[in-house]
Amino acid sequence: MIALRALTKKFGDKVAVDDLTVDIPAGRVTGFLGPNGAGKSTTLRMIVGLDRPTSGTAHVNGRPYPALPHPLREVGALLDAKAVHPGRTAAKHLLAMARSNGIPARRVDEVLAAVGLTDVAGKRVGTFSLGMAQRLGIAGALLGDPPVLLFDEPVNGLDLDGVRWIRGLMRSLADEGRTVLVSSHLMSEMQLTAHRLVIIGRGRLLADAPVAEFIRDTTGETVHVRLPEPADVAELAARVVAAGGTVLRGGHDELVVAGIAVQRVGDLAHEIGARLHGLSATSRSLEEAYLELTENAVEYGVAAR
Numbered sequence: 001m002i003a004l005r006a007l008t009k010k011f012g013d014k015v016a017v018d019d020l021t022v023d024i025p026a027g028r029v030t031g032f033l034g035p036n037g038a039g040k041s042t043t044l045r046m047i048v049g050l051d052r053p054t055s056g057t058a059h060v061n062g063r064p065y066p067a068l069p070h071p072l073r074e075v076g077a078l079l080d081a082k083a084v085h086p087g088r089t090a091a092k093h094l095l096a097m098a099r100s101n102g103i104p105a106r107r108v109d110e111v112l113a114a115v116g117l118t119d120v121a122g123k124r125v126g127t128f129s130l131g132m133a134q135r136l137g138i139a140g141a142l143l144g145d146p147p148v149l150l151f152d153e154p155v156n157g158l159d160l161d162g163v164r165w166i167r168g169l170m171r172s173l174a175d176e177g178r179t180v181l182v183s184s185h186l187m188s189e190m191q192l193t194a195h196r197l198v199i200i201g202r203g204r205l206l207a208d209a210p211v212a213e214f215i216r217d218t219t220g221e222t223v224h225v226r227l228p229e230p231a232d233v234a235e236l237a238a239r240v241v242a243a244g245g246t247v248l249r250g251g252h253d254e255l256v257v258a259g260i261a262v263q264r265v266g267d268l269a270h271e272i273g274a275r276l277h278g279l280s281a282t283s284r285s286l287e288e289a290y291l292e293l294t295e296n297a298v299e300y301g302v303a304a305r
């Protein structure tokens with residue numbers, strides 16, 4: 001399990017991670033989502049001791065990373081797949097990692113097989129495609145058989161087979177009871193891979209929920225009603241709430257509601273004798289809900305118009 005408490009990282013005036021408090025549980029794949037520049041990589045780097053928090057703590061199994069006696073046996077991480085000596089072979093690279101952490105050499109062959117790189121074990125890493133480098137990075141993360149695994153954008157550069165393989169691997173690692181934290185900026189990918197979502201924007205926590213709960217609470221049909229009489233807007237809003245719906249937005253001459261069918265809203269309007277100038281239903285996809293949640297937090301987003 002990973003525990004972040006008021007975790008904060010500043011680079012000069014720039015607040016990259018802002019007072020982040022969240023628990024990443026064992027036995028689950030947690031999708032760590034956020035737009036570019038949200039602070040995902042910085043958070044992962046603090047968890048594995050590559051960046052020092054400005055304040056707050058990041059604990060792995062109850063201890064900060066620098067206090068772990070055999071770090072690779074406790075946390076495996078794929079952070080930057082290309083951060084490998086290009087002149088070394090895949091096997092030599094893993095062997096060096098194993099030696100420095102007291103891990104038996106036979107683990108090298110095991111993890112190479114697990115990621116499908118046995119045939120290229122003797123090839124120089126500099127000749128690897130991005131997809132092969134990702135697999136090698138994953139082999140490195142698995143080397144110490146750790147209970148906690150971090151993956152920063154692991155599907156980068158992988159073809160569809162590779163992406164499917166990653167999804168299966170993440171799930172099976174979590175099924176074995178491990179803590180699996182996977183970062184991505186794609187909701188569509190996390191919807192397929194993760195059990196839980198932690199969403200950040202501009203370094204701040206925006207959502208922390210099981211995927212199914214997030215979908216239930218943020219997607220579905222919304223009903224837009226236009227009424228010329230403000231008194232009718234208020235009356236209809238009260239009727240909608242009484243009927244179990246939720247008022248998302250109320251204005252002078254419009255109402256946006258959720259959790260209630262469009263036909264029912266029409267009937268309620270009829271019951272109070274309201275004149276309608278418009279009644280329509282739209283459904284919001286998970287991707288739209290995610291974009292809406294993070295739109296105010298996009299750092300390099302293109303301004304609309």
Ligand SMILES: Nc1ncnc2c1ncn2[C@@H]1O[C@H](COP(=O)(O)OP(=O)(O)OP(=O)(O)O)[C@@H](O)[C@H]1O
Nearest residue numbers: 011014016034035036037038039040041042043185
């Ligand atoms: N070493 C650094 N020095 C200065 N600013 C940094 C440094 N590392 C990250 N930042 C800034 O901190 C913010 C968060 O960056 P980070 O890489 O953690 O975001 P991210 O969510 O991983 O984004 P991406 O999806 O683009 O990788 C960004 O504004 C980035 O420019």
